[in-house]
Amino acid sequence: MHKHLALYGVIDHLLRKDSGVTYIDTHAGRGAYSVTAPEMARGLEYEDGVAPLMRMTPHHPLLSEWLLRLGQQQDNPQKLMFYPGSPWWLADRLRAQDRLELFELHPGEFTHLEHQTFLARAQCRQTDGLAGVVARLPSSTPRTMVIIDPSFELKQEYSDVAETVSRIQQMARHAIVLIWYPLLPAARHQELLDHISALGVRKVWRSELVRRDPGAQRGMYGSGLLIVNPPWQVPEQLDDALAEVAGCWGEQAGHTSSWWCPE
Secondary structure: OHHHHHHHHHHHHHOOOOOOEEEEEOOOOOOEEEOOOHHHHHHOHHHHOHHHHHOOOOOOHHHHHHHHHHHOOOOEOOEOOEEEOHHHHHHOOOOOOOEEEEEOOOHHHHHHHHOOHHHOOOEEEOOOHHHHHHHHOOOOOOEEEEEEOOOOOOOHHHHHHHHHHHHHHHHOOOOEEEEEEEEOOOOOHHHHHHHHHHOOOOOEEEEEEEOOOOOOOOOOOEEEEEEEOOOOOHHHHHHHHHHHHHHHHOOOOEEEEEEEEOO
């Protein structure tokens, strides 16, 4: 939800202008998920993450609107049965002048993706998304937004993502880029941050949402998000909305942010 709330806020800003946007998702997954699917039933992470938020009364407008739209996809607005992935959030607000391009390399996930009825206007490609996004730039529309959310199961992916972000900025200097990364006790994400800094990527806002104490148990304790060229006032909106999210989760949770690489 960290990534999707930020994505929702960025789209809100982009829709204020009539000029078209090309949205590119480099690791689209299957596009949407049922809580009864084996992959979600195995970890039940949503029970400790997004599910409590659906029972809260949000105050921040961005969080309120996002939760309202999420609830509208459920039989019961306060009980999660269907979770929309990034492709769904993008397709849901796609206008006639916009384009949506999705990459997914995994054969099983791609099969699900290409059969999602809500993606009728999307171009789905079963290929490596990091190479694919570079090949698709510059886009044919005046504005471009890229979402990068790999599995990070391979250590090499951290440096590969950094290199791709640098290439994107060289080919489409004003493109908005969202990069999600996991927070794990081993702190492997630091390689991504160091590499992006060394490559000279500019105007980067960094957000980290912590769900629990890093030493409490094994596995992911939170998530990080970098936004290259964030739209005006979006960081401030996300700061306030994510602070409210952390407050819902309790004392161990928290959100921090900074202009990590200024313009």
